[in-house]
Amino acid sequence: MIGMFTPLTSKSYAAQNDPLGINASAAIAVEASTGKVIYGKNIDESLGIASMTKMMTEYLLLEAVKEGKVSWTQQYRPSDYVHKISQYTSLSNVPLRKDGTYTVRELYEAMAIYSANGAAIAIAEVVAGTETNFVKMMNEKAKELGMKSASFVNATGLNNHDLLGMHPKGTDAEAENMMSARDVATLAYHLLKDYPEILETASIEKKVFQEGTEDAINMENWNWMLPGLVKGYEGVDGLKTGYTDFAGSSFTATAERNGMRIISVVMNAKGNGSNPYLPRFNETEKILNYAFSNFTVEELFPEEYKLKGESTLPVIKGKEKEVSIHSKDSFKIAIKRGENKQYKPKYVLDEKLLNEDGAIEAPIKKGASVGYLTVEYTGDGQDLGYVNGISKGKVDVITAEKVEKANWFVLTMRSIGNFFGDIWGGITNMVKGWFS
Known part of the structure; x- marks a missing residue:
């Protein structure tokens, strides 16, 4: 999931009752x-x-x-x-x-x-x-x-x-x-x-x-x-x-x-x-x-964690057409005992690095940060967030390998292929329109 490159905001505290009755x-x-x-x-x-x-x-x-x-x-x-x-x-x-x-x-x-x-x-x-x-x-x-x-x-x-x-x-x-x-x-x-x-x-x-x-x-x-x-x-x-x-x-x-x-x-x-x-x-x-x-402090997700269905990014102008991504470090958080399954992982990708189709442009270094992994709390309690100025509720998401930029010949052939592919697609759609 692609989102803005900003930390998650916690739920409002105002509605919470004090469970301890602190005087x-x-x-x-x-x-x-x-x-x-x-x-x-x-x-x-x-x-x-x-x-x-x-x-x-x-x-x-x-x-x-x-x-x-x-x-x-x-x-x-x-x-x-x-x-x-x-x-x-x-x-x-x-x-x-x-x-x-x-x-x-x-x-x-x-x-x-x-x-x-x-x-x-x-x-x-x-x-x-x-x-x-x-x-x-x-x-x-x-x-x-x-x-x-x-x-x-x-x-x-x-x-x-x-x-x-x-x-x-x-x-x-x-x-x-x-x-x-x-x-x-x-x-x-x-x-x-x-x-x-x-x-x-x-x-x-x-x-x-x-x-x-x-x-x-x-x-x-x-x-x-x-x-x-x-x-x-x-x-x-x-x-x-x-x-x-x-x-x-x-x-x-x-x-x-x-x-x-x-x-x-x-x-x-x-x-x-x-x-x-x-x-x-x-x-x-x-x-x-x-x-x-x-x-207790728990490791919810290990180092090099890959989010199912979102473990790659499409690449433009690269020798490869996609790059694998995963968390740089393990994700640890202080949680109430027994609530391990109340936290849902989420990738928040840096939109400044992506085009309108969600692709990243080559060349890409191995270990380049492309966003971060965070969590959403889905339990019945309330997430009070972090102390001010701290964004510890996230770890970097990085590329798993490098992707070199394709040479001019490959890029030219792809452009030609895309050009004729677009023409053929247009003709196909037109013919389909005649008999629809």
Whole structure:
């Protein structure tokens, strides 16, 4: 079947009832190797994200380190702004001395483990010179990663009014960072895919900042679902909590079991107890239990899969008149257990390569991409698609052999044959018309 060279769109989420009864304003679960959304509640509404913001700060720092623009041993001396925020004891912080120096790694660990806000702003200054410049980078990176609802106004996730009048230039004094659950999951997906080493730090349960000095501070990870902490859950090794009055109790978790990694997000989780931090972990546990109990990553179609009845393409101007096509790789997807047969394969061919008769012109290289293999879900459930900017629900369809262009003599003989064939066909039709 020939179709436009565009990804399939998923069914609308709006009609779906929440099967888990998650007590949060929004929630999502994603299989990490494919970016496939396997559960969702209100996943596209833009909401406050609080310190889950720091995943973007981490991403931009890790990118700068990878590109050689920043080193882990690089020394930083706090600006007046960073110093003042770091002394703000009602916020998550490690106090930084005005005349002290700190390595980038120390600041990164303080941010990733303890959600230290002064350290996050320090990292923004290391990477971009000022937090104002860093916020521009954050919003640009969000667009690059396909995050459609993201709006960053600072590097920490605090409300701007908590920044003591020193919030980034051009941002509103009462503004706070906003994203949808799908976009938060998108950010987490890219962070894990591009910089998997993030988990080496995110999984640290406890660490001492400035150990061995008079400034030493015990840092316990705010992610209480790490196995050694109060809400420990098997397989959890990240990623980032968040809480403000505006955003509520929020958490981006990731856990791996039996070779499958899940990313989950809960936003503004609610509960009946007096502890405002517990609801995000209680609701996350429900999502992870559901994901690991009900889903698996399956190979639906093998490498070099040929779709019955569509395994060749006609060729014009070639030594051969057709070319075989098949999938380049195997097609894997996260599916609900028992639904293997609910996915129908489909070729979507690149119309720009084909003429009006659906033929491709020689010469053709072996392994040339001519489109992609995707699937259509035919079950009773709902396909929620993928995290933003991801088209993992397809694999390339390629040519199985090369087809050389026919020489001028062969092409000429074919043209003559076609010419007389057309004449003979016309005469035959005319004679038939006389006796019909």
